[in-house]
Amino acid sequence: MRDIGWIVLKDLRQQVRDRTIFIFGLIAPLAIAAALSLAFGGFFQTEEAVVFEFGVSNADAGGPISEAFSVAMAELESEGLIGITFHRDRPSLDRAVEEGEVDAGFFIPDGYSRAIVDGSKAEVVVVANPEAPVIAGVAASMAEQFALEVASASAAGATLAILAGFTPEQMVQAGLTASQANPPARVASLEAEVRQLDGPTYYSAGAAMFFMVFVVGVGLLSLLEERKRHTLARLLSSPVSPGRILAAKFILSITVGVGSVALFMLFSRFLLGARWVEPPITALLVVAAVGAAAGIVSLVAGWARTSEQAQNFQSVVAVAMGILGGTFFPISGGDSFLATLSLATPHAWFMRGLGDLSGGGGLGVVALPLVVLTCMAAVTLTISVLGARRRMRP
Amino acid sequence: MNTPVTAPAPDASPSVLQVEDLQKSYGEIHAVKGVSFEIAPGENYGLLGPNGAGKTTTIQMIAGVLAADGGRVTVCGKELTTTTTSVKSHIGWVPQEVALYDRLSARENLAFFGRMQGLSGKELANRVEEVLHLTALADRAGDKTIKFSGGMRRRLNIGIGLLHQPDLLILDEPTVGVDVQSRASILDQVAEMTRQGMAVLYTTHYIEEVERLCHRVGIIDHGTMIAEGTRAELVKMVGERDQVLITADGNLSEGTDRISELDGVHQAGITNEGMELLVDDATPLLPRVFETLTRSGVAASGVRVEEPDLEAVFLHLTGRALRD
Ligand SMILES: Nc1ncnc2c1ncn2[C@@H]1O[C@H](COP(=O)(O)OP(=O)(O)OP(=O)(O)O)[C@@H](O)[C@H]1O
Ligand SMILES: [Mg+2]
Numbered sequence: 001m002r003d004i005g006w007i008v009l010k011d012l013r014q015q016v017r018d019r020t021i022f023i024f025g026l027i028a029p030l031a032i033a034a035a036l037s038l039a040f041g042g043f044f045q046t047e048e049a050v051v052f053e054f055g056v057s058n059a060d061a062g063g064p065i066s067e068a069f070s071v072a073m074a075e076l077e078s079e080g081l082i083g084i085t086f087h088r089d090r091p092s093l094d095r096a097v098e099e100g101e102v103d104a105g106f107f108i109p110d111g112y113s114r115a116i117v118d119g120s121k122a123e124v125v126v127v128a129n130p131e132a133p134v135i136a137g138v139a140a141s142m143a144e145q146f147a148l149e150v151a152s153a154s155a156a157g158a159t160l161a162i163l164a165g166f167t168p169e170q171m172v173q174a175g176l177t178a179s180q181a182n183p184p185a186r187v188a189s190l191e192a193e194v195r196q197l198d199g200p201t202y203y204s205a206g207a208a209m210f211f212m213v214f215v216v217g218v219g220l221l222s223l224l225e226e227r228k229r230h231t232l233a234r235l236l237s238s239p240v241s242p243g244r245i246l247a248a249k250f251i252l253s254i255t256v257g258v259g260s261v262a263l264f265m266l267f268s269r270f271l272l273g274a275r276w277v278e279p280p281i282t283a284l285l286v287v288a289a290v291g292a293a294a295g296i297v298s299l300v301a302g303w304a305r306t307s308e309q310a311q312n313f314q315s316v317v318a319v320a321m322g323i324l325g326g327t328f329f330p331i332s333g334g335d336s337f338l339a340t341l342s343l344a345t346p347h348a349w350f351m352r353g354l355g356d357l358s359g360g361g362g363l364g365v366v367a368l369p370l371v372v373l374t375c376m377a378a379v380t381l382t383i384s385v386l387g388a389r390r391r392m393r394p
Numbered sequence: 395m396n397t398p399v400t401a402p403a404p405d406a407s408p409s410v411l412q413v414e415d416l417q418k419s420y421g422e423i424h425a426v427k428g429v430s431f432e433i434a435p436g437e438n439y440g441l442l443g444p445n446g447a448g449k450t451t452t453i454q455m456i457a458g459v460l461a462a463d464g465g466r467v468t469v470c471g472k473e474l475t476t477t478t479t480s481v482k483s484h485i486g487w488v489p490q491e492v493a494l495y496d497r498l499s500a501r502e503n504l505a506f507f508g509r510m511q512g513l514s515g516k517e518l519a520n521r522v523e524e525v526l527h528l529t530a531l532a533d534r535a536g537d538k539t540i541k542f543s544g545g546m547r548r549r550l551n552i553g554i555g556l557l558h559q560p561d562l563l564i565l566d567e568p569t570v571g572v573d574v575q576s577r578a579s580i581l582d583q584v585a586e587m588t589r590q591g592m593a594v595l596y597t598t599h600y601i602e603e604v605e606r607l608c609h610r611v612g613i614i615d616h617g618t619m620i621a622e623g624t625r626a627e628l629v630k631m632v633g634e635r636d637q638v639l640i641t642a643d644g645n646l647s648e649g650t651d652r653i654s655e656l657d658g659v660h661q662a663g664i665t666n667e668g669m670e671l672l673v674d675d676a677t678p679l680l681p682r683v684f685e686t687l688t689r690s691g692v693a694a695s696g697v698r699v700e701e702p703d704l705e706a707v708f709l710h711l712t713g714r715a716l717r718d
Contacts, residue, residue: 006509010495010502017497230493234554237457237487238510239479394459394489 003240007248008255011222015256024214025260026267029207033200033272052135053083055102055127057093063113069106069124069146097127104128104139123147197355204274205354206327208264209289209347212257213318216290217297217310219253220384223391224307233394242392246385250294257290281363285353288373292346295380296321302387321345349373410435410470410484410562410593411456417464418451418617425451427617428465433562433595438588440608441597442704444716448617449597450490453566456595457487470561483511486560490567492551496540500531500550503539504557511558521557528583529553530576544571552580556587563587564595569603581607601704601716613708620711625704632702632710635660636676641696642668642687649692653683663715668694670715672706 015021056073060066070086077084085102087093093105105127115122124143128136197205223246226232235245265282268274276282300317304310324338325347342348353369363370409432418426426448433439441449454460456467458474458481467474474481494503504522513521526532529549539547552568565584569577585607588594596608604611605625612622621628642649650662650669658679660672673679676699687694708716 003510006506010498010506013502014495014497229496230489230491231495233454233459233489234487234493234507235510236459236476237482237485237489238507239481239483239512240510241477241479393461394454 004244004248004251007235007240007245008252011218011248011252012255014222015218021215021218021256021260024211025256026263028214029204029211029264030267030271032210033204033207033268033274052104052139053085053102054139055085055087055093055096055105056108057087057090057105058108059089059110060108060112063108063111065113065116066108067113069108072146073106093127097129100129103135106139106143197351197358198275200268200272201274201276201354201358202351204265204268204272205351206322206347208261208268209293209325209350210318210322210327211264212261212290213293213297213321214315215260216253216257216294217301217314218256219249219251219294220298220301220388221307221310221314222252223249223388224304224310227391227394228307230394232392236392236394242389246388246392249388250298250381250385253294253298254287254290257294258287261286261290275358277360278357278362281357281366282354284363284370285350285357285366285373288370288377289346289350289353291377291381292349292373293321295377295382295384296346298384298388299380302384321347324348326351346373346376349376408471409433409468410437411595412468413452413456413465414468415465416452416455416462416467418448418455418460418462425617426455429614429617429619430465431612431619431622433593435561435593436588436591437610438584438594438596438608440604440611441595441614442601442604442611442708442716443597443614444599444708444714447614449614450566451617452614453487453564453595453597457485457564458482459487483558484561485564486555486558486562487564488552488555488566488568490570492544492547494539494547494550494554497538499536499538500526500542501535503550504554507554508557513558521559525553525557528556530579545573545576548572549576549580560592562593562595566597567599568596569598569600599716604704611704613704613711615708615712621707628704628707629702632672632706634674635702635706635710636673637700637702637706637709638671638673638676638680638683639665639698639700640668640671640683640687640694642692642694644692645690646692649687649690652686652690656682656686659683661709661713663709663713665715670705670709672702672709 054073056070058066058070073082073084076082083102085096087096087105090107093107096102097105107125107127109122109125112122112124124146126136126139126143128139130136223232226235232245236242262283265274265276265286269276297314297317301310301313304313324342325345326342327347349369349372353366353373356365356369359365411433413432414430416426416429418424429448429452431439441452443449451460455462455465456469456474458467458476458478461476469481470484472478472481472484474485495506498506501522504525505518508518508521523532526535529552531546531550531553534542534546539550542550548568548571552565555563555565563584569580572580581603584594584596588607588609594607596604598604608625610622610624611628613620613628621631646664646669650664653659653669653671654662656679658674660674662669662671664670671683680697684694702710705716708714
């Protein structure tokens with residue numbers, strides 16, 4: 001087994017020194033995902049939100065509903081969506097708003113929780129700075145949204161449900177809808193296509209898959225290259241069986257493919273705000289998708305006579321599958337023939353798997369995409385390995 | 395240069411390499427048609443033949459790189475095929491083409507192929523350094539081989555074949571493109587290794603190398619072994635004849651055709667420089683040769699009469715010059 005490892009390591013070293021792999025594996029997908037995200041999705045949505053600095057003053061200390069409000073705000077802050085400062089009383093809150101320390105303030109009057117539960121009228125007071133009307137609007141609609149939640153919950157007579165049903169995202173979403181109306185609505189329409197993937201995540205996943213296919217044929221390509229440069233003959237003269245050399249080449253493909261997706265996921269998380277959930281299951285999806293892509297590329301590139309030709313075949317497959325697989329534009333909801341065709345690509349199943357997973361639910365919810373990808377990988381890899389065996393000569 | 399090399403005792407240990415009736419076709423081309431020979435430990439065996447004779451094809455089958463269509467290769471008593479990996483470690487093969495990784499340094503190339511030969515740890519590190527010194531590449535060991543000159547690449551190419559100190563070293567035209575100095579040092583090293591007991595299979599176009607290095611020579615043409623023996627044995631086949639080397643230009647094919655019809659001319663072949671003749675006695679014949687050349691439109695500018703060498707043997711056996 002160790003000889004296989006040495007061959008893979010040697011090839012990785014060569015690839016790293018070549019650098020093209022970084023361009024396709026990391027830089028290109030980052031650029032494309034950022035561009036698409038900017039054009040179609042709520043790109044930097046989170047960073048814009050963090051511009052809002054809110055003050056909170058709670059005169060209803062100890063009340064369950066006012067506590068829920070404070071907790072929700074604190075949670076938003078911890079996610080980096082907004083900034084929060086707490087103030088002792090109404091006058092200090094007013095002063096903070098006036099002096100521009102915070103963009104807007106929320107004041108919860110004494111007896112607020114009791115009034116809500118009793119069914120009498122009670123409101124969160126929004127302290128606004130007239131010089132910042134947009135932020136005032138955001139604050140007002142957040143308060144409004146909260147009031148609506150509270151009203152519907154209390155109408156049902158279930159005060160506790162307020163705490164459960166209230167999510168910070170809903171609040172900010174509502175706030176942004178009120179103030180800017182557009183980007184979140186677009187995000188929502190994409191989310192309808194691929195279940196709950198948000199814009200940055202959707203485009204990052206798509207770009208990762210798209211560009212991964214450009215590098216995943218590296219095993220077969222390096223085999224052709226070694227044959228051209230006669231080093232394959234040299235390897236064949238050493239006490240390493242041809243099967244192991246071949247195995248090393250396919251392991252190289254999978255390693256580079258998984259590596260490029262993993263690295264890209266990491267970068268896109270911090271740079272683009274993509275959200276990757278349940279890492280172990282996402283990892284399974286990645287490995288299966290890379291396996292399938294490696295198999296398909298090797299199958300097609302296996303027809304090539306030279307490594308240059310194989311490289312071209314790989315690019316053609318990458319572009320074709322990228323478009324068909326809906327990595328940039330969701331196809332599943334569109335024309336039904338295309339939608340059916342897209343199911344032949346690992347991309348479509350990978351995106352679907354990520355979407356299913358985004359709502360939580362663990363391995364069970366991605367069973368179908370995972371099984372389909374694994375079968376694709378098994379079949380295509382087996383055929384291409386068998387085909388590549390004829391290359392194992394000088 | 396023509397000092398005979400002494401062969402190891404014939405009854406030494408059993409042969410390191412035994413080749414029986416090797417066959418190989420590439421589609422229509424029957425490249426190797428039943429080649430057989432043996433090499434004893436410490437023996438240097440030269441395979442001599444013109445371009446396309448089947449030397450490389452034969453050697454690739456012996457190295458276990460190319461699957462034979464028929465026949466049998468036995469190395470150190472064990473049969474070798476493309477899949478008998480353990481037997482391959484007895485062999486160090488230096489391919490005709492330089493086979494290196496461009497983006498790896500000389501040291502990295504050596505270390506990698508050393509690992510492929512099963513070397514590791516201290517032993518690997520030592521061997522890599524030894525080979526770097528042997529090939530005079532120690533001061534450039536960290537450079538990527540893409541920056542090497544053709545000769546340096548050749549030297550490293552040979553070095554890789556020596557890493558694991560094989561029982562049988564196979565060199566396929568190792569000195570092509572190497573400068574005179576490096577070539578001499580490569581030949582010295584090969585001679586030294588045979589003295590230490592390594593068996594060597596050596597192919598080349600350079601007759602001088604074969605005459606200097608090899609204990610025995612097999613002459614191969616069109617995929618067939620046409621003669622085999624020590625230099626003395628082979629030269630004896632030509633008999634008491636003179637070898638005439640003419641530097642010439644012009645209509646060489648008509649010239650050789652007409653000359654070969656002359657009485658006392660045994661063979662005539664075209665070479666890179668002009669032509670090569672095998673004649674019974676050169677002195678009385680030369681005036682008629684030059685007269686014939688002039689009439690055929692050949693301008694001769696020089697002539698040398700020599701004792702027959704391996705080149706003469708090839709001309710004698712095939713009617714063609716070895717280097718045509
Ligand atoms: N891969 C191949 N495919 C088809 N024909 C081949 C292949 N390799 C060699 N041949 C043919 O087989 C014959 C023997 O070639 P080989 O390379 O063994 O000759 P050689 O004696 O090594 O010649 P040289 O001195 O030029 O290296 C030639 O006719 C050659 O064209
Ligand atoms: Mg050759």
